[in-house]
Amino acid sequence: MHIDWWTLALQTVNVLVLLWILSRFFFRPVMDIVAKRQAEANKLLSDAAATRDQATAARAAAEKAIADVTADRDRAIAEAHRAAETEKTEMLAQSSREVARLHSEASAAIARDRATSAKAVVAHARELSVDIARRLLGRLPPTVSFVAFLDGLCREVKALSAESRADLAADAGDAIEIVTAAPLSAEDTDRVRDALHQALGAQPALEFRVEPALIAGIELRSRGTIVRNNWRADLERIGEELDRDERRA
Amino acid sequence: MNLIEIISIFAAAMAVSIGAVGPALAEGRAVAAAMDAIARQPEAAGTISRTLFVGLAMIETTAIYCLVIALLVLFANPFIH
Amino acid sequence: MESPLVTNVLFSIGPVPITETVAATWCMIAALALAAILTSRALKLAPSRTQAVLEAFVGALDDQIRDTMRVAPAPYAPLLGTIFIFIFVANWSSLIPGVDPPTAHIETDAALALIVFLAVIHFGVRARGIGGYLKTFAEPSFVMIPLNIIETFTRIFSLIVRLFGNVMSGVFIIGIVLSLAGLLVPIPLMALELLTGAVQAYIFTVLAMVFIGGAVSDGRSADRQKEKKS
Numbered sequence: 001m002h003i004d005w006w007t008l009a010l011q012t013v014n015v016l017v018l019l020w021i022l023s024r025f026f027f028r029p030v031m032d033i034v035a036k037r038q039a040e041a042n043k044l045l046s047d048a049a050a051t052r053d054q055a056t057a058a059r060a061a062a063e064k065a066i067a068d069v070t071a072d073r074d075r076a077i078a079e080a081h082r083a084a085e086t087e088k089t090e091m092l093a094q095s096s097r098e099v100a101r102l103h104s105e106a107s108a109a110i111a112r113d114r115a116t117s118a119k120a121v122v123a124h125a126r127e128l129s130v131d132i133a134r135r136l137l138g139r140l141p142p143t144v145s146f147v148a149f150l151d152g153l154c155r156e157v158k159a160l161s162a163e164s165r166a167d168l169a170a171d172a173g174d175a176i177e178i179v180t181a182a183p184l185s186a187e188d189t190d191r192v193r194d195a196l197h198q199a200l201g202a203q204p205a206l207e208f209r210v211e212p213a214l215i216a217g218i219e220l221r222s223r224g225t226i227v228r229n230n231w232r233a234d235l236e237r238i239g240e241e242l243d244r245d246e247r248r249a
Numbered sequence: 250m251n252l253i254e255i256i257s258i259f260a261a262a263m264a265v266s267i268g269a270v271g272p273a274l275a276e277g278r279a280v281a282a283a284m285d286a287i288a289r290q291p292e293a294a295g296t297i298s299r300t301l302f303v304g305l306a307m308i309e310t311t312a313i314y315c316l317v318i319a320l321l322v323l324f325a326n327p328f329i330h
Numbered sequence: 331m332e333s334p335l336v337t338n339v340l341f342s343i344g345p346v347p348i349t350e351t352v353a354a355t356w357c358m359i360a361a362l363a364l365a366a367i368l369t370s371r372a373l374k375l376a377p378s379r380t381q382a383v384l385e386a387f388v389g390a391l392d393d394q395i396r397d398t399m400r401v402a403p404a405p406y407a408p409l410l411g412t413i414f415i416f417i418f419v420a421n422w423s424s425l426i427p428g429v430d431p432p433t434a435h436i437e438t439d440a441a442l443a444l445i446v447f448l449a450v451i452h453f454g455v456r457a458r459g460i461g462g463y464l465k466t467f468a469e470p471s472f473v474m475i476p477l478n479i480i481e482t483f484t485r486i487f488s489l490i491v492r493l494f495g496n497v498m499s500g501v502f503i504i505g506i507v508l509s510l511a512g513l514l515v516p517i518p519l520m521a522l523e524l525l526t527g528a529v530q531a532y533i534f535t536v537l538a539m540v541f542i543g544g545a546v547s548d549g550r551s552a553d554r555q556k557e558k559k560s
Contacts, residue, residue, distance in 0.1 A: 002325070002336065004349060004437055006346055006347055007337060007347075007435070008437040008440050008444075010346070011351065011438045011442075012441040012444055012445065014352065014356065014359060015413075018362060018363075018416055019445075021362070021363045021366060022362065022363075022366055022412045025363065025370045026366040026369070026384075026411075027407060027408040028408075030370075030373065030381075031407070033375065033377075033385070034389070036375065302529055303532065306496075306529040307533065310492045310495070310496070313491075314491060317498075320502070321335075324335050
């Protein structure tokens with residue numbers, strides 16, 4: 001068998017040349033373009049992933065913002081509720097206080113009015129009674145009335161305690177004032193003196209004065225003792241009595 | 250035609266005939282096995298037939314060796330010159 | 331009848347005889363280079379149909395290398411792809427009337443096998459260093475050293491003879507049939523020859539892949555590969 005060594009060498013060179021040509025003009029460009037496309041696809045994928053991540057982040061942010069807004073709104077609503085509640089309570093309390101105050105004021109005013117009107121009634125009654133008394137007295141002769149009063153005074157003086165009587169009797173220095181409503185006649189003056197002297201068992205000096213305010217009656221005034229037996233004093237007592245009744249009522 | 254040439258032709262015929270028997274049997278077995286495999290797994294028919302062709306070519310190579318020897322004996326016999 | 335083992339010298343450049351085989355190879359290289367340059371010019375990011383086919387071819391080659399050698403395919407793809415394209419186109423060049431396939435002559439096959447042999451040593455030394463590559467001959471034990479050395483050459487020789495025998499026998503048989511019956515009868519044989527040519531190109535490439543992979547990857551994964559193959 002014959003082997004042509006030249007052909008062998010030439011074929012080896014040929015194959016090597018073809019290897020160079022193909023690797024230069026075929027394999028490398030194709031590999032490059034495949035790698036480039038791969039890189040492009042990877043880049044697209046990573047871009048898409050990045051975009052998706054971004055969108056996810058944006059959505060999360062938006063959701064968070066919405067949640068914040070909702071929380072704010074809820075808080076504001078709760079606050080408003082609370083404020084309204086407080087205000088309402090306060091207003092209720094205030095109005096109830098006001099009502100209570102008005103009520104108490106009104107009742108106080110009513111009470112005052114009632115008291116005033118009662119007082120006025122009492123005063124009116126008193127004046128009326130004085131008036132009546134004066135009129136009645138005006139019908140009587142002055143002496144009659146005086147004698148009756150003198151008897152009463154003497155009884156009262158006798159009813160005084162021993163000490164007061166002694167005081168009255170011993171009171172020699174200052175005179176005992178005898179006050180009457182109308183001026184006394186001389187006879188009457190004597191009668192008064194006698195009666196008093198008899199009642200006291202002593203003879204102190206007497207001074208006579210006139211005070212129409214007494215209406216009718218007689219009053220004994222010394223330095224320490226006043227003995228009243230007149231209508232004014234009676235009327236005053238009646239008035240006080242009425243006052244007391246009114247207050248009690 | 251001398252003795253060497255007669256023996257050479259006879260030897261070439263022997264080489265090809267005997268060299269054809271073994272690969273023929275082997276290829277028969279291989280094809281039978283491949284058929285069996287394809288019947289069991291029709292979805293793998295592509296892979297099996299590709300592998301079968303490669304295997305058949307490899308088996309046939311032995312017969313080709315015999316043919317090469319026969320041709321050498323016939324056309325490039327070192328004893329005939 | 332003319333022997334299929336001889337090659338005709340067309341002309342001589344100085345002392346160098348240029349045979350038909352070399353001339354046919356030159357034409358083939360020129361055609362391939364032209365096609366490669368034209369297609370690489372037209373490469374775009376959005377692939378045309380041709381470009382998609384080419385990319386599918388390169389991707390399939392990468393996948394095959396990855397499956398067989400279990401390494402990154404980038405350094406080996408151009409060499410193995412070139413071997414496949416060369417053998418494939420050379421085998422199918424018998425379609426052109428009057429052209430003998432370059433692979434039907436033992437010099438071309440020997441050149442291809444020589445390149446594979448050198449590539450195995452080159453890649454093995456590059457992957458492991460000289461000492462590391464020489465140590466692979468002592469696997470699995472030093473007793474195997476003579477056998478490994480013999481195997482290194484016999485597998486290359488078997489590469490040569492397998493390709494040469496297949497293509498040459500196809501050409502020879504078609505020639506015989508043509509001399510017996512000229513019309514239509516050789517067509518099935520020619521179709522079979524085209525199939526054989528494609529399969530042989532694939533087998534040659536895969537075997538080169540296995541040899542280079544065995545030199546490059548470590549012993550364990552090579553063992554695993556063998557287990558997987560068996």
